[in-house]
Amino acid sequence: MISKIGDQKTAAKLAGASVAKLTSWKFGRSRPDFFALVQLCEAAGSSLEWLATGEGPMEVGESARDSGRETSHVPARTEQEHRGVPMLQLVDPEAFREGALVMLPRLDVELSAGAGALVESEDVESFFAMHAAYLREIGVNPAFATTIRVRGRSMMPTLADRDWVIVDTSIDSVVDEGLYAVVYGGLSLIKRIRLMRDGTVKLSSDNRDEGYDDEVIPPSELPELRIAGRVRGHLRGI
Numbered sequence: 001m002i003s004k005i006g007d008q009k010t011a012a013k014l015a016g017a018s019v020a021k022l023t024s025w026k027f028g029r030s031r032p033d034f035f036a037l038v039q040l041c042e043a044a045g046s047s048l049e050w051l052a053t054g055e056g057p058m059e060v061g062e063s064a065r066d067s068g069r070e071t072s073h074v075p076a077r078t079e080q081e082h083r084g085v086p087m088l089q090l091v092d093p094e095a096f097r098e099g100a101l102v103m104l105p106r107l108d109v110e111l112s113a114g115a116g117a118l119v120e121s122e123d124v125e126s127f128f129a130m131h132a133a134y135l136r137e138i139g140v141n142p143a144f145a146t147t148i149r150v151r152g153r154s155m156m157p158t159l160a161d162r163d164w165v166i167v168d169t170s171i172d173s174v175v176d177e178g179l180y181a182v183v184y185g186g187l188s189l190i191k192r193i194r195l196m197r198d199g200t201v202k203l204s205s206d207n208r209d210e211g212y213d214d215e216v217i218p219p220s221e222l223p224e225l226r227i228a229g230r231v232r233g234h235l236r237g238i
Contacts, residue, residue: 017036046058047059103127103128105147147166150165153212154212155206156210167232172228172229178231183228184203201225
């Protein structure tokens with residue numbers, strides 16, 4: 001449906017939501033409100049009944065016979081499904097089975113491991129496929145897992161420039177000392193967060209050899225700090 005409208009930014013604007021919220025709807029992490037669905041269906045020329053129930057024609061003005069579907073758009077079960085082998089899980093967070101593959105969005109936004117980079121978009125550019133069991137093993141909720149590109153050298157040797165980090169976006173507060181994806185002062189960053197006794201928060205870099213300094217956020221500026229997620233793993237090429 002989004003491709004018929006144009007792109008995620010356009011669809012999000014029509015629905016009165018952010019791109020991140022639209023992505024959450026797309027992958028079943030949250031439910032869109034009725035009026036947002038109406039706006040999206042109208043713009044895409046899609047049937048609201050089809051979107052809500054999977055029944056009837058997909059396009060407005062199209063009959064079930066014309067569309068090649070009698071009552072549902074759901075394809076026949078494959079041999080693999082009949083055998084009970086786990087299939088790709090895309091939209092139902094309740095259906096994550098042991099051994100199932102989860103499609104993790106590769107967000108079109110870079111987390112700076114350096115001086116900071118402005119967040120310009122959160123479009124999904126492609127996906128990584130990972131086992132739900134592995135995500136749980138590293139402490140990630142599969143229903144809220146995403147991947148984001150790292151830019152810069154401030155977190156070397158832990159993270160290198162152009163690595164991909166696995167982020168659990170269900171974590172929106174500091175639960176322990178560790179690596180977090182944060183937005184602060186209009187910049188998207190990946191830093192090690194330390195809560196200090198005096199109420200300040202320290203954003204630390206791992207690369208001391210190249211002179212990357214810590215940044216201390218005073219209590220008065222803490223409302224400007226947003227935790228986008230907890231970094232639990234990374235992917236690196238060779």
